Amino acid sequence: MSRSPEAGVIVSTAISRFLYELQEVSHLPPKLSARMRESRTLGEPLSTEWKKCGLTLIEKKSTFSSVLDEFFEEYGGRRLGPGCGLTGKQPADGKGGFPVLKLPSTGSPVLRKSQYWSSCSDDHFRTGCPLKDVKIDPEKKTPEAAAGAGDGDDKTAASSGSAASSAEANGEKPADGDEKAPSPEEVSFLRKVLRERLVQNKNEVEIMQKDPNSPLYSVKSFEELNLPPDLLMGVYHMGFNAPSKIQETALPMLLADDKTNMIAQSQSGTGKTAAFVLTMLSRIDTKKPYPQALCLAPTMELALQIGQVVEQMGKYMEGLKVAYGVRGNKVARGQKLGDHIIIGTPGTVLDWSLKLRVIDLRKVEVFVLDEADVMIATQGHQDQSIRIHKNLSRTCQMLLFSATYDDPVMAFAQVVVPDPVIIRLRREEESLDNIKQYYVTCENRDAKFRALSNIYGVVSIGQCMIFCHTGKTAAWLAEKMKGGGHAVALLTGELLTRKTAAWLAEKMKGDGHAVALLTGELLTRKTAAWLAEKMKGDGHAVALLTGELLVEQRVSVINRFRDGKEKVLITTNLCARGIDIEQVTLVVNFDIPVDQFGQPDCENYLHRIGRTGRFGKTGLAINMVDGPRSMSQLSKIQDHFGKKIAKLDTEDAEAIETAVGEQE
Numbered sequence: 001m002s003r004s005p006e007a008g009v010i011v012s013t014a015i016s017r018f019l020y021e022l023q024e025v026s027h028l029p030p031k032l033s034a035r036m037r038e039s040r041t042l043g044e045p046l047s048t049e050w051k052k053c054g055l056t057l058i059e060k061k062s063t064f065s066s067v068l069d070e071f072f073e074e075y076g077g078r079r080l081g082p083g084c085g086l087t088g089k090q091p092a093d094g095k096g097g098f099p100v101l102k103l104p105s106t107g108s109p110v111l112r113k114s115q116y117w118s119s120c121s122d123d124h125f126r127t128g129c130p131l132k133d134v135k136i137d138p139e140k141k142t143p144e145a146a147a148g149a150g151d152g153d154d155k156t157a158a159s160s161g162s163a164a165s166s167a168e169a170n171g172e173k174p175a176d177g178d179e180k181a182p183s184p185e186e187v188s189f190l191r192k193v194l195r196e197r198l199v200q201n202k203n204e205v206e207i208m209q210k211d212p213n214s215p216l217y218s219v220k221s222f223e224e225l226n227l228p229p230d231l232l233m234g235v236y237h238m239g240f241n242a243p244s245k246i247q248e249t250a251l252p253m254l255l256a257d258d259k260t261n262m263i264a265q266s267q268s269g270t271g272k273t274a275a276f277v278l279t280m281l282s283r284i285d286t287k288k289p290y291p292q293a294l295c296l297a298p299t300m301e302l303a304l305q306i307g308q309v310v311e312q313m314g315k316y317m318e319g320l321k322v323a324y325g326v327r328g329n330k331v332a333r334g335q336k337l338g339d340h341i342i343i344g345t346p347g348t349v350l351d352w353s354l355k356l357r358v359i360d361l362r363k364v365e366v367f368v369l370d371e372a373d374v375m376i377a378t379q380g381h382q383d384q385s386i387r388i389h390k391n392l393s394r395t396c397q398m399l400l401f402s403a404t405y406d407d408p409v410m411a412f413a414q415v416v417v418p419d420p421v422i423i424r425l426r427r428e429e430e431s432l433d434n435i436k437q438y439y440v441t442c443e444n445r446d447a448k449f450r451a452l453s454n455i456y457g458v459v460s461i462g463q464c465m466i467f468c469h470t471g472k473t474a475a476w477l478a479e480k481m482k483g484g485g486h487a488v489a490l491l492t493g494e495l496l497t498r499k500t501a502a503w504l505a506e507k508m509k510g511d512g513h514a515v516a517l518l519t520g521e522l523l524t525r526k527t528a529a530w531l532a533e534k535m536k537g538d539g540h541a542v543a544l545l546t547g548e549l550l551v552e553q554r555v556s557v558i559n560r561f562r563d564g565k566e567k568v569l570i571t572t573n574l575c576a577r578g579i580d581i582e583q584v585t586l587v588v589n590f591d592i593p594v595d596q597f598g599q600p601d602c603e604n605y606l607h608r609i610g611r612t613g614r615f616g617k618t619g620l621a622i623n624m625v626d627g628p629r630s631m632s633q634l635s636k637i638q639d640h641f642g643k644k645i646a647k648l649d650t651e652d653a654e655a656i657e658t659a660v661g662e663q664e
């Protein structure tokens, strides 16, 4: 049976997961269940994993399909087709029994092609997410497609078809799939590290509290909060003069003796982290050598960011100790942690508390769940957080913070935060009032580039952001503009293409480095990373070159642009979504923003061009239209906002001068 390593991983873990779930349905003997849990090693060949579980692969027709049907009834799945299912012998007493997997001899095409199974990733499996919670991702590619589209520059990604936009005019496949969108965790991390100051918001804080009669008060200064002097010094050390809008309302409740439980929602950058860090610090006694505050974040990077705030704000608290419950931080079973604050990700903290027992959850005074919206987007985190939460004492103060407020977040919040006060600060509306919007008609992308050059040739532009639909167009345009002498920053999901990686590997080898190049058609990023680790473990010096731009690299690109080192930032929808770069003078939609269904994306349009025209200045937005389709998309956007988008003739220098001149 031939299959790529990644296919093996996906299939094996999905099936193991399936079996793991199945024990609840068909009562596997405990010893076997335990062995199955142990056998979740990433990348083990399917057959080894099965053998470890005491399972055998057979090729006969299914005789155990009723169990399978029962399973799907219970978990809401469906049969995937003939020849793919469970088979085995049911013992006479009806108890126990070893389910045996049956795969078609052709390399399990049904499993691989099925959205259901390919949606079960290793993460679902590792984090113990119930199968019923596995979200089916219709965009998810089969391993073969992923391998083909991953980091090749001579292959185009699988097209989503309907997402086609103006990029079609270039004969290029317009799928977003040619680069990877930053995950919610990455976006959240990027925002945090890029944030330099508080986001101001003039809206009123809305409050919903359990007892509407209990008095509410807000503070206008940190002194009013009666903080211990060492903590107040820490706040000043952070450079905070007065509480932010959300802090004014939240802090008096958070710090009150009755340990109010709270769900707080406001946009990123409004001061939530500072508020809960202050609460954690105010609740701990550094003389007591055990964890008293616990904070969960969705990723290691975010946990470390929070830790930095804790360490800065707690700078004057003598003896304060912080531990990071994140992957790679090892603790010995039974060791008792003497740190006062634990910040970590749900999986590791769960292990530390319930498996290794290094934290006594009953002694935790305050429990914080940060970035709940990002947390629930990560499979498994929700369940793990709930399991941790269940072991906390009733007197523990529970706090949950989120940038959004939709139903899944609230449902989760209600489970982990009993009797909460809910506070909310609505995002200030962005408006198009200060922005002059134009469109330019161009035949193809070369014509778009010419139009852009004309604009640059006639007037001097401050900083400009250009949005393209795909990473490929962005890279092409960046090269063209560089050729024209512009200082250009390029922010896309792909840094190294396979070709570049191969070239770099050769260079490095030439310089005497031992380089194993792990990219290409067969290996996906995950398999490559796994293999690199394995090889390193075996003492090889391995450089892993894949097609992804690391978060740190993205930060550096954005920072360079913000510092004015480059005047033009060319980016894609995917990479720029949710990331604020303030104060550019010109926004160019090289391609009209569309959503995954090819419909005009008004929200994104507003967000993109809202970057210009801030601080009372007039901004300028230019949209490039290359056919009837993009024209119709733009008209819909115009109708949506009810603001005129005027035609601009970029062959007419005077017209350009008038348009740009108005903006200065």
Ligand SMILES: Nc1ncnc2c1ncn2[C@@H]1O[C@H](COP(=O)(O)OP(=O)(O)OP(=O)(O)O)[C@@H](O)[C@H]1O
Binding pocket: 191, 192, 195, 196, 197, 198, 199, 238, 239, 240, 241, 242, 243, 244, 247, 266, 267, 268, 269, 270, 271, 272, 273, 274, 275, 403
């Ligand atoms: N009272 C304050 N005065 C001045 N600056 C503040 C204040 N509170 C927070 N800040 C600063 O504002 C920025 C955003 O604050 P913070 O990280 O607490 O917001 P957040 O809502 O948690 O955002 P995110 O969700 O992105 O983490 C940080 O640089 C922080 O140091």
